[in-house]
Amino acid sequence: MPTNKLTSRIAIVGVGDVGAAAVFALILSSVCGQILLVDTKEAFRDGQVLDLSDATHRGNSSTHVRAGTYQEAGQCDIVVITAGAKQKPGESRLQLIGRNIGILGSVISGMKPFKQDTILLLVANPVDVLTTFAQEISGLPKAQVIGSGTFLDSIRLRGHLAEKAEVAASSIDAYVLGEHGDSQFVAWSIATIGGVPIDKALPAGTFDRRELAESVKSTAQKIIEAKGATSYGIGSVVASICSSILFDKHNVRPISHWQQDHDCCLSLPVVLGRKGVVRNLPLPLDDEETKLLHESAKDLREVIDGARKNSEY
Numbered sequence: 001m002p003t004n005k006l007t008s009r010i011a012i013v014g015v016g017d018v019g020a021a022a023v024f025a026l027i028l029s030s031v032c033g034q035i036l037l038v039d040t041k042e043a044f045r046d047g048q049v050l051d052l053s054d055a056t057h058r059g060n061s062s063t064h065v066r067a068g069t070y071q072e073a074g075q076c077d078i079v080v081i082t083a084g085a086k087q088k089p090g091e092s093r094l095q096l097i098g099r100n101i102g103i104l105g106s107v108i109s110g111m112k113p114f115k116q117d118t119i120l121l122l123v124a125n126p127v128d129v130l131t132t133f134a135q136e137i138s139g140l141p142k143a144q145v146i147g148s149g150t151f152l153d154s155i156r157l158r159g160h161l162a163e164k165a166e167v168a169a170s171s172i173d174a175y176v177l178g179e180h181g182d183s184q185f186v187a188w189s190i191a192t193i194g195g196v197p198i199d200k201a202l203p204a205g206t207f208d209r210r211e212l213a214e215s216v217k218s219t220a221q222k223i224i225e226a227k228g229a230t231s232y233g234i235g236s237v238v239a240s241i242c243s244s245i246l247f248d249k250h251n252v253r254p255i256s257h258w259q260q261d262h263d264c265c266l267s268l269p270v271v272l273g274r275k276g277v278v279r280n281l282p283l284p285l286d287d288e289e290t291k292l293l294h295e296s297a298k299d300l301r302e303v304i305d306g307a308r309k310n311s312e313y
C-alpha cells in the first residue's frame with residue numbers, strides 16, 4: 001500500500017456546507033498532506049481555512065489546510081467538486097442542472113490543464129449528470145472522472161438494515177444503484193448479511209422492502225426540510241472515496257462512473273484505486289432490477305440531452 005499521506009494533495013472546490021464537512025472528515029481520517037480550499041466567495045473561504053485549520057491542531061494531524069486557486073486545484077491528486085446550488089425543500093436533484101452546469105463549466109475551464117493523473121470527484125448535484133459532462137469538458141480519461149453517486153444512499157440503506165438485523169452495518173453488503181436521485185433502486189437480489197442472502201438473514205415479514213427503499217430515497221429531503229442541507233454523510237463518503245484512491249485500496253464501492261451500455265454515468269459497484277475506476281464488477285441483477293437500471297439511465301439521458309440543448313455543452 002503506498003504511504004502517500006504526507007505528500008498527496010486534495011482540492012475542494014466549493015467550501016459551503018458539503019465542502020467543509022468533507023474537509024473536516026478528511027482531516028480526522030488523515031488521508032492527505034494538504035487540502036486546498038477554493039471558492040468564489042474569498043472572505044468566506046478564508047474563514048473556512050481558519051476554522052478548519054483549528055481542527056488540524058488537535059492531536060498530531062499531518063494535514064495542512066490552505067486557500068487555493070483553480071490553477072493550483074488542477075494540479076492536485078484529487079479535485080472534489082462541491083460548488084453549486086443545492087435543493088430547496090420539494091425540489092429534485094435533477095432540477096438543479098440549469099444552475100449547476102454553468103458553474104461546472106467555469107470551474108473545469110479554470111483548472112485546465114489538469115495534472116495527468118488527477119482524479120475528479122463530482123459531488124454537486126445532479127451528480128450523475130454533472131459527472132457525465134465533467135468527463136467531456138475535462139478531457140481526462142473517463143476512469144479518472146467519477147461521482148459520489150449512490151454510495152451515500154447505500155450507506156443509508158445499510159444503516160436501516162443494520163437496525164433491523166441487529167448486525168453491524170460493516171457486515172452488510174447491500175447496494176442502492178442507478179441515479180443518485182428519484183429513479184434509484186435497491187438491488188435486493190444481491191443483498192447479503194454476513195454473506196447470507198437477505199431473504200434468509202431477514203425473513204419475509206421482518207420488514208417492508210418498498211417502505212425501506214422509500215425511506216432511504218427520502219432521507220435527503222427530510223434533512224433538507226429540517227435544516228436546509230445535508231453535509232455530514234456526504235462528507236464521510238468523500239473522505240472514504242479519497243482514501244480508497246490515494247491508498248490504492250481496491251475497495252468495491254457503488255459510485256457514479258461511465259456506463260458505455262447506458263451512454264451516461266450512473267452508479268454500479270466498481271473497484272476503486274489510484275487510477276480511479278480500476279474495473280467494473282459484473283452484477284447478476286434480476287430482470288426487474290435490470291429494467292429499473294435501464295429506466296434510471298433513460299431518465300438521466302433525457303436530462304443530459306435537455307442540458308445539451310440549453311447550454312453550450
Ligand SMILES: NC(=O)C1=CN([C@@H]2O[C@H](COP(=O)(O)OP(=O)(O)OC[C@H]3O[C@@H](n4cnc5c(N)ncnc54)[C@H](O)[C@@H]3O)[C@@H](O)[C@H]2O)C=CC1
Pocket residue numbers: 013014015016017018019038039040041082083084085086087096100103106107122123124125126127148149152180229230231234
Ligand atoms: N452527491 C451527494 O450525495 C450530495 C450532493 N450535494 C450537493 O452539493 C452541492 C453543494 O451543497 P452545499 O455545500 O450544501 O451548498 P452551499 O451553498 O453551502 O455551498 C456551495 C459553495 O459553492 C461555492 N461556489 C459556487 N460557485 C462556485 C464556483 N464557480 N467556484 C467555486 N465555488 C463556487 C459557493 O460560494 C458556496 O460556498 C449541491 O449541489 C448539493 O445538492 C449535497 C449533499 C449530498
Ligand SMILES: CC(=O)C(=O)O
Pocket residue numbers: 093125152220230234
Ligand atoms: C442532497 C443529497 O444529494 C443527499 O443528501 O443525498
